Amino acid sequence: MISFSDITKWLDDTLRLFLNDGWTLLVEFVLIGIAILAAYAVLALILIYVERKVCAFFQCRIGPNRVGKWGILQSVADMIKILLKELIAIRKSDRFLFFSAMFLVIIASVCTFGALPFANGLHALDFNIGIFYLLAVSSLGIVGILLAGWASRSKYTMLGAMRSGAQLISYEISAGLSLMTIVVLAGTMQLSEIVNQQAELWFIFKGHIPAMIAFLIYIIAGHAETNRGPFDLPEAESELTAGYHTEFSGIQFGFFYLAEYLNLFIIAAIAATVFLGGWMPFQVPGWESFNIIMAYIPSWLWFFGKTFACVFLSLWVRWSFPRLRIDQLLNLEWKILMPIAIINIVLMAVWVVMW
Amino acid sequence: MESIYNKFSNLEHVQVEQAASGTVVTVAPEKLYETAIYLKNEEKYDYLFDMVGMDYGAQLGVIYYLSQSENPNHILTLKTNTAHCDKPRLFSVHDLWMSAPVFEREIYDFFGITFINNPDMRRIFLRADWNGYPLRKNYNPDPKINPISGHNEDIADMERVPSVTLNMGMEEQHIRQLFEEDEYVINFGPQHPAMHGVLHLRVSLDGEIIKKIDPNFGYIHRGVEKMCESYTYPQLLHLADRLDYLSGSMNRHAVCLCVENALQMEVPQRAQYVRTIFDELTRIASHLLGWGCMCMDMGSITAFVYGMRDREKIMDIFEETAGGRLMPSHAVIGGLACDIHPDFQKKVKEFIPYMRKMLKEHHLLFSKNPIAVGRMKNIAYLDKDKAISLGATGPTGRASNWHNDIRKITPYAAYNKVNFEEVLRPGGETYDRYYIRLDEIEQSLRIIEQLVDNIPEGSFAEKTKAVIRLPEGDFLQRVENARGQFGVHITSTGDKNPYRVHFRSPSLVLVGALKEISINVKVADLIMIGASLDYVIPCIDR
Numbered sequence: 001m002i003s004f005s006d007i008t009k010w011l012d013d014t015l016r017l018f019l020n021d022g023w024t025l026l027v028e029f030v031l032i033g034i035a036i037l038a039a040y041a042v043l044a045l046i047l048i049y050v051e052r053k054v055c056a057f058f059q060c061r062i063g064p065n066r067v068g069k070w071g072i073l074q075s076v077a078d079m080i081k082i083l084l085k086e087l088i089a090i091r092k093s094d095r096f097l098f099f100s101a102m103f104l105v106i107i108a109s110v111c112t113f114g115a116l117p118f119a120n121g122l123h124a125l126d127f128n129i130g131i132f133y134l135l136a137v138s139s140l141g142i143v144g145i146l147l148a149g150w151a152s153r154s155k156y157t158m159l160g161a162m163r164s165g166a167q168l169i170s171y172e173i174s175a176g177l178s179l180m181t182i183v184v185l186a187g188t189m190q191l192s193e194i195v196n197q198q199a200e201l202w203f204i205f206k207g208h209i210p211a212m213i214a215f216l217i218y219i220i221a222g223h224a225e226t227n228r229g230p231f232d233l234p235e236a237e238s239e240l241t242a243g244y245h246t247e248f249s250g251i252q253f254g255f256f257y258l259a260e261y262l263n264l265f266i267i268a269a270i271a272a273t274v275f276l277g278g279w280m281p282f283q284v285p286g287w288e289s290f291n292i293i294m295a296y297i298p299s300w301l302w303f304f305g306k307t308f309a310c311v312f313l314s315l316w317v318r319w320s321f322p323r324l325r326i327d328q329l330l331n332l333e334w335k336i337l338m339p340i341a342i343i344n345i346v347l348m349a350v351w352v353v354m355w
Numbered sequence: 356m357e358s359i360y361n362k363f364s365n366l367e368h369v370q371v372e373q374a375a376s377g378t379v380v381t382v383a384p385e386k387l388y389e390t391a392i393y394l395k396n397e398e399k400y401d402y403l404f405d406m407v408g409m410d411y412g413a414q415l416g417v418i419y420y421l422s423q424s425e426n427p428n429h430i431l432t433l434k435t436n437t438a439h440c441d442k443p444r445l446f447s448v449h450d451l452w453m454s455a456p457v458f459e460r461e462i463y464d465f466f467g468i469t470f471i472n473n474p475d476m477r478r479i480f481l482r483a484d485w486n487g488y489p490l491r492k493n494y495n496p497d498p499k500i501n502p503i504s505g506h507n508e509d510i511a512d513m514e515r516v517p518s519v520t521l522n523m524g525m526e527e528q529h530i531r532q533l534f535e536e537d538e539y540v541i542n543f544g545p546q547h548p549a550m551h552g553v554l555h556l557r558v559s560l561d562g563e564i565i566k567k568i569d570p571n572f573g574y575i576h577r578g579v580e581k582m583c584e585s586y587t588y589p590q591l592l593h594l595a596d597r598l599d600y601l602s603g604s605m606n607r608h609a610v611c612l613c614v615e616n617a618l619q620m621e622v623p624q625r626a627q628y629v630r631t632i633f634d635e636l637t638r639i640a641s642h643l644l645g646w647g648c649m650c651m652d653m654g655s656i657t658a659f660v661y662g663m664r665d666r667e668k669i670m671d672i673f674e675e676t677a678g679g680r681l682m683p684s685h686a687v688i689g690g691l692a693c694d695i696h697p698d699f700q701k702k703v704k705e706f707i708p709y710m711r712k713m714l715k716e717h718h719l720l721f722s723k724n725p726i727a728v729g730r731m732k733n734i735a736y737l738d739k740d741k742a743i744s745l746g747a748t749g750p751t752g753r754a755s756n757w758h759n760d761i762r763k764i765t766p767y768a769a770y771n772k773v774n775f776e777e778v779l780r781p782g783g784e785t786y787d788r789y790y791i792r793l794d795e796i797e798q799s800l801r802i803i804e805q806l807v808d809n810i811p812e813g814s815f816a817e818k819t820k821a822v823i824r825l826p827e828g829d830f831l832q833r834v835e836n837a838r839g840q841f842g843v844h845i846t847s848t849g850d851k852n853p854y855r856v857h858f859r860s861p862s863l864v865l866v867g868a869l870k871e872i873s874i875n876v877k878v879a880d881l882i883m884i885g886a887s888l889d890y891v892i893p894c895i896d897r
Contacts, residue, residue: 059660155541159563159878229654230726233879240878241548320720322727323654325879326563 004300005121032124036114040262045075047261050308051315058319082257085250090152093247097151102248102255104144109259109266111137116269117191119279119300130191131183134270135176138225141259142168145227148256149244160243163233163326167224170333171231174221177341181214181348182207182274195278200285202277210348215275217341222267223314224329227260230321233329268310272303276310279303376831379432387435388446391419395451399423400431402743403452404833405859407844408462410492411436415443415466418844420831420859424743424757427764430831437468444519444526447473453871454746454864461863465490465580471526474518480573480896483512489581490855513557513571533569534559541878545574549652549882552892554866556881563877568870572863576896583856588614588823589688591856595843596682598858599894601644602836603682604630604637606858611686612767613832613843617825624769624811626690631769632703632806633673633685634834635799639710640669641837642750642792642799649789649886650721653730658721665713672702688823690816703807707800714796722790731786735872735884738783745871746864749839750795751888754780754787761835773805785880788887822851838862838889858897862890 011031015024049064049072056063064071089095112134117123127133142165149161185207186194197203204211224231235243245256272278279299283291324332369390370381382390394400400421409416419433437443447470449456459470460479467488469476478485486500514533519526534540534557543549543556550556553574559567579594586594595610596603608630615622647662670680676696677683685692721727737747742755752759760777762770778794780787825847832843842859865888873881 059657060664061660155539159541163563232654319657321655322650322658322721322724322730323879324726325730325877327877328726328729 003121004119008121032114036110036124040110040113041258043265044258044261045079047265047311048075048078048257050311051261054312054315055319058316079254082254083251087252088247088249090154090247093153094151097147098247099252101144101148101151102252102259104147105141105259106144106255108137108139108141108144109262111140112266113262115191116266117195117273117278117303119298119303122300123192126190126192128188128190130194131179131189131274134191135172135179138263138266139168139172141263145244148248152244152247154247156240156242157244157246160233160235160240160246164227164244166326167227167231167233167329170330171221171224171337174217174333174337174341175225177338177345178214178218178221179270179274181210181341181345184345184348184352185211191273191278194274195280198277198280200283202275202280202282204275207348208351210344210351211275213340213344214348215271217337217344218271218275219310219313221333221337222271223317224333226263226267226314228264228314229318230323231329232318232323233326264311264314265307268307268314269303271310272306276306277302278306374432376829377430377432379434381434384435384437384445387433388448390433391448391451394421394431394433399425401452401740402427403448403454403458403746404430404840405842405844405857406455406458406462407855407857408466408468408490409846409855410466410490412492414438415468415491417445417462417468418829419448420842420844424759427759432829432831443468444471445469446471449473452746453741453744454867457863457867464488467491469519471519471521475516476518477513477516480576482508482573483515484508489578513569533557534567538566543881545571549885550892551648551886551890554890554892554895558878558881560878563879565873565876565878565881568873568881570866570870572866572896574896575893577893579897580856580858583853585852587851588825588853591853592687593684595858596684597893598860598897599836599838599841599862599891600681601641601891602637602838602841603684604633604686605834605836606841607682607684607686608634608768609832609834609836609841609843611688612834613830613845614688614823614825616832617828617830617845617847618823620689620817620819622817623690623814625813625815626686626817627768628806628810629691629695629815630686631773632803632810633683634768635802636669636672636703637683638837639796639799640666642796643669645837645886645889646717646789646792649883649889650727652882652886653727655721655727658717661713661717661720665710668706668709672699672706675699675702687816689819690814692816694815695810700807700810703803707804710796710800714793717793722793728786730880730883731789731887732784734785734880735876735887736783737868737872741871742783742868745868747839747868747888748861748864749835749837750791751788751865751868752839753778754791755783756781759840761833761840765833767834769806770802773802775799775802785884785887792889824849824851825853833859836861838865838891838894858894860894860897862892862894865890866895 012028015027019027053063064074067073067077090098115125115130115133145164146161149157182203183189185203186197188194204215227235245253248256279302281294281297281302283294369386372379380390401424402422404420404422407418409418414436416434416436421431421433423429435445437445445468447459449459449472456473456475459473460475460477462468463470463476464478464480465488487494516531516533518529520529538559541558541560543558545553545555555571555574557569557571558565579598583591583594591610592607596607598606643662643666647659650658673683674680676699677685737755739755739757742752742757748759756779758777758779763777775798778791778798780791825845827847827849830845833840839861841861844857845853846855848854869885869888873884876884
């Protein structure tokens with residue numbers, strides 16, 4: 001199987017020929033940073049285009065079709081437009097918090113994004129507490145959302161921020177518990193190790209029923225964490241105009257928008273990595289020739305294929321269901337998802353011990 | 356009626372007469388309240404259809420149209436007058452009919468009659484600092500008196516609520532503040548993505564829970580009733596279908612019927628059939644939009660697009676025959692503006708099975724969706740008595756089991772020639788108001804199905820005189836539009852212009868219903884409940 005680590009190793013060796021250790025590391029950090037930020041921006045543009053097209057097909061429309069062939073340059077045009085827009089500062093708002101809110105959201109999102117294993121060897125951050133890191137950093141975003149709502153000095157944004165506080169904190173519990181279920185099965189939190197263990201069989205099949213339940217809970221809770229319909233209460237367009245980011249304009253709003261789409265991608269990518277084997281090809285024990293053919297498909301294609309399948313699932317749900325009310329939302333979490341997740345993790349533990 | 360005669364025949368301040376339109380009771384202003392109590396409690400006139408303010412020159416007056424929920428085809432006209440002076444006063448009937456306060460506010464705004472005991476005597480459509488009462492005949496429209504204001508209306512003006520009470524024969528003026536100092540008040544509208552127009556709701560919240568709602572109207576008021584007074588009768592039609600723009604055909608039909616009945620004109624059968632088909636197609640289009648908007652307000656945007664897509668088919672049918680889409684402007688006094696397009700019947704017959712198929716899909720997408728059902732069940736219950744008292748007609752009233760369909764009560768046009776069901780639901784909840792619209796679409800399809808093949812041959816319009824003059828008198832016509840009972844009141848002095856025109860808006864009272872049933876629900880539900888009532892703002896702000 002082709003590994004991206006060959007390329008990175010070659011780069012590392014080449015740099016070390018000319019520079020000492022410290023400088024090499026610095027150059028590599030900068031390169032990785034640029035690569036991640038570039039990938040982040042490009043992915044956001046692709047996701048926005050995909051969402052608009054998919055949504056259009058669900059609604060019997062055509063979607064963007066003017067800018068470029070099939071409208072593929074639409075999101076580029078939108079990006080240029082949003083960059084040119086005036087930034088409006090709200091009178092009597094808390095300026096420092098107002099302007100820092102979007103950075104907190106985007107920083108949390110980029111930090112999570114950097115720790116994903118994109119392909120064989122294409123993995124920037126690989127801690128031994130990888131899953132813990134993902135959960136910890138991604139939950140930082142909520143601080144930004146709360147600040148945005150608070151600092152805008154508007155009653156609508158305030159309501160949106162409070163809703164999102166209640167929602168994100170609740171759903172993080174289920175999302176965390178369902179990921180822990182897989183950690184119990186894998187015996188490690190390191191993402192590369194988790195992916196490697198799925199070389200023969202993905203965890204969703206390996207873990208039998210508890211893993212499938214965990215996957216379902218994770219998809220629901222993760223979807224809720226992205227603040228997208230039917231869990232889009234913090235934004236709730238028809239009630240709160242735009243929720244916590246009502247008062248943001250231009251690229252300030254753009255940052256929230258970007259983070260929202262990337263969070264969608266990140267949630268899907270974590271689901272793909274932890275449950276669906278990450279960049280590992282689909283393998284069935286015993287079907288030798290089938291496995292060989294599958295292994296020929298490059299690893300990055302597997303990763304993005306699985307991730308986009310999860311993204312599509314999320315879009316499908318978003319464009320089909322009405323929004324939940326806040327009490328229904330919290331009931332779903334605290335009375336249904338969380339108890340199931342706790343029982344599920346015990347089940348998994350029992351199953352692992354008995355094996 | 357006997358009992359009314361017996362009760363009032365020996366009293367000198369009450370006159371009872373039998374007119375073509377029904378019983379007319381004329382009462383002196385000081386006896387108005389007593390008479391109203393008697394009519395409400397003893398004679399069971401539990402439904403106040405409308406209140407019309409009048410300026411007779413020497414006197415100001417109010418006409419109350421009362422009806423009984425048990426005997427809905429009967430309308431009693433209660434008339435009263437008060438001296439035309441600086442401070443005209445009448446007693447309020449706000450505690451007898453829940454729809455009265457808002458009607459009284461409108462009359463106060465336009466005629467300056469203060470209703471004693473009405474707790475809310477703010478102007479309803481105009482700004483608090485407006486000079487004069489525009490529907491009085493001696494009103495001076497000089498822009499110097501009311502210059503265009505360069506500043507916003509002070510929000511404090513909206514919150515100071517004046518009222519007048521009578522204590523031992525002495526008038527007392529009161530002013531109360533609508534909201535306490537520390538209440539968390541949110542403005543919904545006039546610009547808001549879910550407000551379907553420019554309605555302004557001031558909502559007091561406790562967390563997410565609504566404690567008080569205060570609607571502000573008038574952001575799109577065009578003074579249609581005043582304009583009508585200087586228009587000829589054929590010109591009225593164009594204003595009528597721009598009130599509730601989603602029921603344009605029906606509103607126009609109402610004015611046509613009112614004028615035709617006053618002239619005792621016979622309208623050709625062909626025109627009556629086509630008018631009925633147009634009305635029902637408009638009803639389907641309106642319900643589809645109402646359904647879609649309600650789904651969108653609950654966060655399901657896809658449903659809205661589906662509703663719009665199906666509605667487009669109806670718009671195409673309209674366009675082919677009449678030229679107009681949203682407002683076909685097809686009915687005119689005496690018949691139709693033009694004959695139907697040769698393809699009209701074919702297109703309509705294609706549409707019926709298509710719509711039936713799509714209805715199934717709409718039910719599948721939304722009516723059984725657990726989230727949607729969970730949100731709509733057990734929310735905002737409106738009981739039958741309240742619905743009647745509020746005058747919440749149409750699908751809203753029928754979802755509370757109130758039989759109020761004018762098409763059944765006093766069939767007009769071709770409605771007595773078709774079989775259809777007046778859908779009633781006993782629930783009274785948001786879910787019933789949602790579901791009843793889809794059921795009514797099915798009934799409308801049934802009506803169209805029975806009519807479309809049997810459109811009689813013959814002329815499509817009766818010849819009218821070049822200048823139409825109505826005989827002297829008051830004329831009232833009710834029709835069922837997509838939101839409820841729409842009424843046209845015309846007072847004629849035999850001239851080519853009407854002396855007074857009043858439109859009874861079904862939407863205005865629906866906002867009263869919103870105010871009533873949305874207490875102690877969550878903010879998210881307010882929008883949904885508003886959409887389930889399906890009011891149209893330009894009809895409120897006539």
